[in-house]
Amino acid sequence: MLRASVVVFPGSNCDRDVQVALEKITGFPVKMVWHGDASVPASDLIVLPGGFSYGDYLRCGAMAAHSPIMRDVIAKAKAGTPVLGICNGFQVLCESGLLPGVLMRNASLKFICRDVTLRVDNVETIVTKCYRKGEVVRLPIAHAEGNYFADKETLDRLEGEGRVVFRYADAAGEATPEANPNGAQRNIAGICDASGRIVGLMPHPERLFELSLGGADGRRMFESALLSAIETTV
Amino acid sequence: MDAKAESRFEITPEIVAEHGLTPAEYQRLLKILGREPSFTELGIFSVMWSEHCSYKSSRVWLRTLPTTGKQVIQGPGENAGVVDLGDGDAVIFKMESHNHPSYIEPYQGAATGVGGIMRDVFTMGARPVANLNALRFGAPEHPKTRHLVDGVVSGIGGYGNCVGVPTVGGETNFDKGYNNNILVNAMCAGLARTDKIFYSAAKGVGLPVIYVGSKTGRDGIHGATMASAEFDDKSDEKRPTVQVGDPFTEKLLIEACLELMAKDVIIAIQDMGAAGLTSSSCEMADKGGVGIHLDLDHVPQRETGMTAYEMMLSESQERMLIILKPGSEPEAEAIFKKWGLDFAVVGETTDTGRMIVTHRGQVEADIPVTTLANSAPVYERPWYPITPPKMILPEWVPAPNAILETLKAMMSGPALASRRWIWEQYDHMVMGDTVQRPGGDAAVVRVHGTQKGLAVVCDVTPRYVAADPVMGTKQAVVETWRNLTAVGADPLAITDNMNFANPERPEVMGQFVGSVKGMAEACRVLDYPVVSGNVSLYNETNGVGIPPTPAIGGVGLVPDVSRMADIKLKRDSDLLILVGR
Amino acid sequence: MKARIRITLKNGVLDPQGKAIQNALSALGITGVADVRQGKYIEVELAETSEDAAKATVERMCKDLLANSVIENYAYELQRA
């Protein structure tokens, strides 16, 4: 069983999409949690969805990071509840300090919506257990601020601890500059915390989870979440 | 201008002219009122009688379009057209121009165009599910073009992406005929249930009139008259205020309105578009056959010292007017408060048959509703038919010597080159139902939770229309039909956006008339009615008009998206077959 | 010369960003904020050494590119490097 909660900020717009994907794939109902609520119900997974929380005004994710519900999300995350931040959700995780670094304006200065290929570098997180290490997957990105930045020390630490989860890569799995859509440092598309329970990524797994949408590589991310929930309960 | 200054305002011929009214129109106004108008009343008439709101040059011709069919639930006359998709599903859609504002402030002009058309659609109870845009820019090498393209494209994306409605298609052309007069036409399609469609008739007396959304500021006052007035060299510096859009608020407004619509409390609802409070309140009252009293003291205001004139004419974005069942105000208010939006009771419907506007205890306007709504002049402007040039026969044209080179040159030219760089700046996948992305013949979004698909497309080739308005417009209608068919959809109905130059010139009027005739014939033959549309005239700078541009937006139904067709070649050594003549 | 340019929205032009910041500040418990307006800040390093010439250049930049006079105002200070 998977008890998943999706946090809805004003301006979230992939909240329904991720709910649909989770319910279709896992078969378990998903709780939608309003940003003004004081707490998230007990969950095996909290999802911070994509979108433009608070209009993305000032800086993406900055205002959401300070919303009432995030106090509880942060507390629960620190106590071990798995958290997945997708796109705007990743930005919120960085702004709230649950993950290091920041997502800056794309190097092209443009919003980019297209499929990219990614290499899965860490298959021990709560959402990557069902992938193979080094596997190349295709997922869409849709963002104007996905250019991952952190100082060198932080980057080295992330690499050293194996916390880079996804990297923009070509079809052969090479993290080339051409495969990097937004200028992210070291082609970073997604990272995790030291425990592998808090994961943030720019690409949208919920947009390619069934063949009718043009691909299904995102599916295993939610299957991994289900598997992780089952493993921790047995 | 404070309120006192306003009442002192004397109405001179210059002021009448500044309001875009001809002397004859002003005489008509005097006759209707039986007295001199107040300044606020003059403003109200000027926007209601503007070309943009009244369709005074086009109305007689638009009446000739076929607008009915067994698939049609609502034709022109409401905020958008409604077409049946079967199983209780309906598509609500419309196209609208934001040409002049986009030339002056490309980002905000285009963004607010997208916002406006989405409001037309969700006003009627639909969740917007697909945005499209038809864009015409000047020559690529014109010094302003790059800046305009950049601004317009990022404005469309900036708004649609934030609201979270996929932008799935459109068209983009470059032609020196648009150097000083670009076109930005935005189309939106939304999905509703046939038993949950909302209209704008304020039927009933003593009903509360509710204002929701953003606060009113001094945005775009005179915008509606500007959209109908020809440009001249001075417009660069005159630069009337353009509105700034707030897509974040629009997103909240959509969610709040849909939440309210799920309850049984709305009698009528309409967005405040061009001519804001004036046209929305007047049209709702007129359709309901009632009078309306507005007390402007209760209008949420962003700025201090706003006058009645300013509030009635403001074009601040992201606002709606709702007529509620009495007693349901607290329930409605709770929803809008939850979404952080303004909510105010600003008046009520009456049995006086008049639109009465009060502000600080003063009556600022007192006008018979039906007259105001229906008294706009209707012009049968002189026109002459455009004679199409002689047909060029293929054998008169020398074949290119290097076919492959010519093909390459054509494919990489601005007319045909890939538009990927545009649609990649739009989120075309949000909502998780885009089953056919941009780049093909038509885009397809799934009817959420079903296997049905809604196919959408927009097309026109102004070059053809310029040569032969009748045939060129037929061609545009038929091209949308073909594009829908090519993805496996049954074409259902169209919306249109008629962009033309100054209708007071008989040849321009001739283009317009020819275009309407062509559209009418094609639609009749195909049982493909026109259910909504928009006319944008006076697209002209210093006497030079744009090429005639009747953009056509078509929608169709794919019965089962698993059996959809697309343009991808699937396998090596498959056969390619050419059909048709 | 260095020019420090501020571009602000004209009075009366809607500033959704400013409004959102104001709400966020009050949610953070920072009170007594009567108004917030967001604009752009641009620092330009000019090769120019004469004040007048620098001024002329900055004026031109602002008018032709940095600000759209329909909705924005600009102001700037010059500073010797």
Next chain:
Amino acid sequence: MKARIRITLKNGVLDPQGKAIQNALSALGITGVADVRQGKYIEVELAETSEDAAKATVERMCKDLLANSVIENYAYELQRA
């Protein structure tokens, strides 16, 4: 009190927006521009009348919300209304 806050990118953080402006300026024929950096400018109207208290409030705003210390610096001036 009014606070005029400037938020700028830290040295060493790439500023593609600034670069884009620089290129656009040179395309416009405005030469002699050695560098352009873009930041944010925020004007805040405070009810506060004491300078020290206003300073404390503005510091808190900047730290908690307005600037992201990973990439940004802030500076401000206070002005009596």
